[in-house]
Amino acid sequence: MRAYRAKMVESIRLPDREEREAALDAAGHNVFNLDSDAVYVDLLTDSGTGTMSDAQWAAMMQGDEAYAGSGSFTDLEAAASDVLGFDRIVPAHQGRGAENVLYGSLVEPGDVVPNNTHFDTTRAHVVEQGGEPVDCPVEGALDPGASGDFLGNFDVERARAVVDEVGADRVPAVVVTLTNNSAAGQPVSVANVRAVREFCDEIGATFVLDACRFAENAHFVREREPEFADSTVAAVAREQLSYADACIVSAKKDGLANVGGFVGIRDAPAFDDLFERAKQRAILYEGFTTYGGMAGRDLAAVAVGLREAVTDAYITDRVEQVRWLGERLDEAGVPVVRPVGGHAVYVDAGAMCPHLRSEEFPGQAVVCDLYREGGVRGVELGEFAFPGADRPDLVRLAIPRRTYARDHLEHVVETAAAVADHADDLPGYEVVSEPPMAELRHFSADLRPLAPSPGSEE
Incomplete structure (x- = not known):
């Protein structure tokens, strides 16, 4: 209904x-x-093409359009913290802007970046920085005839073989995309994210979650992963994001907005330098760190949308x-x-x-x-x-x-x-x-x- x-x-x-x-x-x-x-019926993408709620439109009317220190940015910070567990964010005009900010701060020429399956702009940003994107889908992920609860998962053993070949020093980051858009939108389990977390600790890599569809993924986790059968979608989302060092969010998906995005970076001393690099890159490519290419009204709409997405x-x-x-x-x-x-x-x-x-x-x-x-x-x-x-x-x-x-x-x-x-x-x-x-x-x-x-x- x-x-x-x-x-x-x-x-x-x-x-x-x-x-x-x-x-x-x-x-x-x-x-x-x-x-x-x-x-007539436009199914080209679900990115930024949805309908916002009355609460989002109401928030837009009160958007703070200040260049620096916008109150709407403070609202978005609070929503990202409450919903995703990331207290430090760098806003961008949309997901690919966030990819530019983060991968431009992480990837150098000659680097290799494993992902469960890179989507188009993610792959392009890694290539643009001189890196090599490597897909590590699980068996059956790219087989239309396969079946399974979590065909979006990341194949850790396949990634370990990549590291053995090129060396851990050439793998600055490991990315998992929730849900796996290139693998028919299949979900990723929390157990798999935990395993990737351990793998990143082994090789000293930054663990990045592409969390554009974090709420949809959490819904599938609640349906299919017995540990979370009695959990709320909001609780599953926070648990899954808690294992990442950084995240990329296109607010045009599970932010339920028509524009916007951000990078989330874990609030820990080990990531202070990455946070500063990301902020400086964002100033160059997106805008000041409290608007990042978004109008204040858009920041406000995303803040409301993030909370609505996990209801x-x-x-x-x-x-x-x-x-x-x-x-x-x-x-x-x-x-x-x-x-x-x-x-x-x-x-x-x-x-x-x-x-x-x-x-x-x-x-x-x-x-x-x-x-x-x-x-x-x-x-x-x-x-x-x-x-x-x-x-x-x-x-x-x-x-x-x-x-x-x-x-x-x-x-x-x-x-x-x-x-x-x-x-x-x-x-x-x-x-x-x-x-x-x-x-x-x-x-x-x-x-x-x-x-x-x-x-x-x-």
């Missing part, structure tokens, strides 16, 4: 098929280039809506990764389009046809987004928080089922132009179909 009701609405429309086909062609068959008013009513509704979509897609014959994650349903485009090789981007073929068929925008997370990474060809349908109703998701199911029905006829794609950094090509590259698109006059 939904735990909220609407106080504001926005008109949307489904452009006709001819409009959609023209828009897709003009966008270079890259849905990042589509105008939002040309999209049982909110998080249960959130995860159940995503689960409902996954179950309906599965029933409609659309191959999806199970179990369904907390923020998105991942469609197995490789299984849907077995006639297309990975280098022909079957995920992008499905993404384009979802838009062409029903104005639904998803995103490819396969060979196009992660070139050469040997990952499955998936399409992520990320659901914005507190935004879409059941009938919108029913339209997504109908659209995806229609795509699946003629998936054997979908053409592959090739890249026409792309930016220099391969890790970021999916944001702006242009593509073209290898054969005429269905419904075209070519």
Whole structure:
């Protein structure tokens, strides 16, 4: 049962098929280039696309816009301390700004950074600093047909082999992403985080949690890890974050805001120097340390959002809506990764389009046809987004928080089922132009179909 009701609405429309086909062609068959008013149900990302609560809007009206010493920053500090257990934070305009601040302060040329699975901007920031990102997912994490409660976990033994090869002095940090976005949004157990904590102590590395979806992960821990069956989501979140030396938070996810983020750094003498380096880097790239690229009103909204994210009513509704979509897609014959994650349903485009090789981007073929068929925008997370990474060809349908109703998701199911029905006829794609950094090509590259698109006059 939904735990909220609407106080504001926005008109949307489904452009006709001819409009959609023209828009897709003009966008270079890259849905990042589509105008939002040309999209009916937008599942490109859950980052910053959700609906804020009345309490968040009320807090925004009282935001302190002071450049230095903002009272809204003090409110955010208190929320980060209460919810996440980090008393020292460095604000940034969003998660990738926080990544720039932290990894720019931690990583040097020649360093190696293990992660359960790097997402796009995390990988790019490590590379930008001259480091080498190394993925250490557990067995089955990248297999759409696998099953397990915590397929998002970090493989400590795989990381230990990396350290044995390169030396501990080249591994300044170990990162665990909650939930594991690149592994179909699968959760990470508290037991696994404890094991990574011990591993970091062994090799003298800083333990970083990418906590953008900390509340959704905590919900799964409570469901699946017996130790926490009687705990609140808030208690699980604090426990899981307590093992990290630093964290990165995109407030556009489980901060329930439309912009914002921060770095959290443990309040201990061993991390005083890192905290100072991060603050100085933030001043250079983000803004002064008590606003970090956010307006005071945004700081206020994030402070409220962090607290709302760990309420049982909110998080249960959130995860159940995503689960409902996954179950309906599965029933409609659309191959999806199970179990369904907390923020998105991942469609197995490789299984849907077995006639297309990975280098022909079957995920992008499905993404384009979802838009062409029903104005639904998803995103490819396969060979196009992660070139050469040997990952499955998936399409992520990320659901914005507190935004879409059941009938919108029913339209997504109908659209995806229609795509699946003629998936054997979908053409592959090739890249026409792309930016220099391969890790970021999916944001702006242009593509073209290898054969005429269905419904075209070519």
